[in-house]
Amino acid sequence: MIIDTHAHITDVKFDSDRNAVIQRAFNAEIGRLIEISCEMYYWDRSLELLKQDNIFVSFGIHPIDVLKAVKNDYGKLESLICNEKCIAVGEVGLDYHYDSSKRNIDAQKESLGIQFNLAKKYNKPVIIHCRDAYDDMLTFLKKQTNVPKGVIHCFSGNLSQAKIFVELGFCLGIDGPVTYKKSDSLKEVVKNIEISKLLVETDCPYLTPQKHRGKRNEPAYIVEILKEIANIKGMDLEIVEKVTTQNALDLFEGIK
Numbered sequence: 001m002i003i004d005t006h007a008h009i010t011d012v013k014f015d016s017d018r019n020a021v022i023q024r025a026f027n028a029e030i031g032r033l034i035e036i037s038c039e040m041y042y043w044d045r046s047l048e049l050l051k052q053d054n055i056f057v058s059f060g061i062h063p064i065d066v067l068k069a070v071k072n073d074y075g076k077l078e079s080l081i082c083n084e085k086c087i088a089v090g091e092v093g094l095d096y097h098y099d100s101s102k103r104n105i106d107a108q109k110e111s112l113g114i115q116f117n118l119a120k121k122y123n124k125p126v127i128i129h130c131r132d133a134y135d136d137m138l139t140f141l142k143k144q145t146n147v148p149k150g151v152i153h154c155f156s157g158n159l160s161q162a163k164i165f166v167e168l169g170f171c172l173g174i175d176g177p178v179t180y181k182k183s184d185s186l187k188e189v190v191k192n193i194e195i196s197k198l199l200v201e202t203d204c205p206y207l208t209p210q211k212h213r214g215k216r217n218e219p220a221y222i223v224e225i226l227k228e229i230a231n232i233k234g235m236d237l238e239i240v241e242k243v244t245t246q247n248a249l250d251l252f253e254g255i256k
């Protein structure tokens with residue numbers, strides 16, 4: 001069994017064939033799907049999706065969306081986190097990639113703190129989005145008392161940053177970019193970080209693996225990420241599949 005630990009199935013890009021995409025995933029040995037619902041606009045759609053077996057969800061407010069969030073949204077988020085099929089909080093984090101978001105650093109940090117407290121209150125792991133902000137994220141995490149368990153989603157930092165996140169207890173999410181020829185730094189991270197700390201995720205409909213590049217990404221393509229990890233680490237594909245699935249089951253206890 002494979003677990004896609006990070007998909008955005010409620011995205012409009014799946015509106016025309018969502019059920020076929022889900023079926024292809026389950027036909028491709030994917031036993032569990034984790035839907036990441038981090039835009040307030042999509043929360044209700046995600047609740048609808050949860051009616052299907054083997055689909056779980058993580059609710060959160062994405063750093064890019066924090067200025068749109070009002071106090072009531074955090075109240076709603078708290079009630080969503082209590083849903084028994086909500087197995088994590090996120091993606092939450094820091095995103096300094098765009099100029100507009102760079103100007104909202106304080107708001108991003110405040111929202112991150114609020115959502116970390118919710119994760120701790122309900123004992124759920126966090127799914128962290130971090131873009132061009134690894135040093136600030138590490139500073140934030142080091143200041144936390146009882147850092148929750150979690151994953152650095154779509155890790156794109158360097159090896160020394162990777163090692164610090166792992167020391168803090170985090171897993172690293174590995175996505176389609178690991179299959180790109182130019183991803184030397186990410187390949188080095190995958191090579192040097194213990195496999196017990198790696199999770200596979202598609203982040204579909206984004207980040208399509210090399211083999212299908214140019215097309216919309218979907219969970220069934222996750223095998224390309226597993227193959228590349230096996231290749232980089234010189235391990236059997238079956239072992240990589242087995243260990244990364246166990247890592248996901250251990251981190252997201254609610255999906256067992």
Ligand SMILES: [Zn+2]
Pocket residue numbers: 006008036091203
């Ligand atoms: Zn995502």
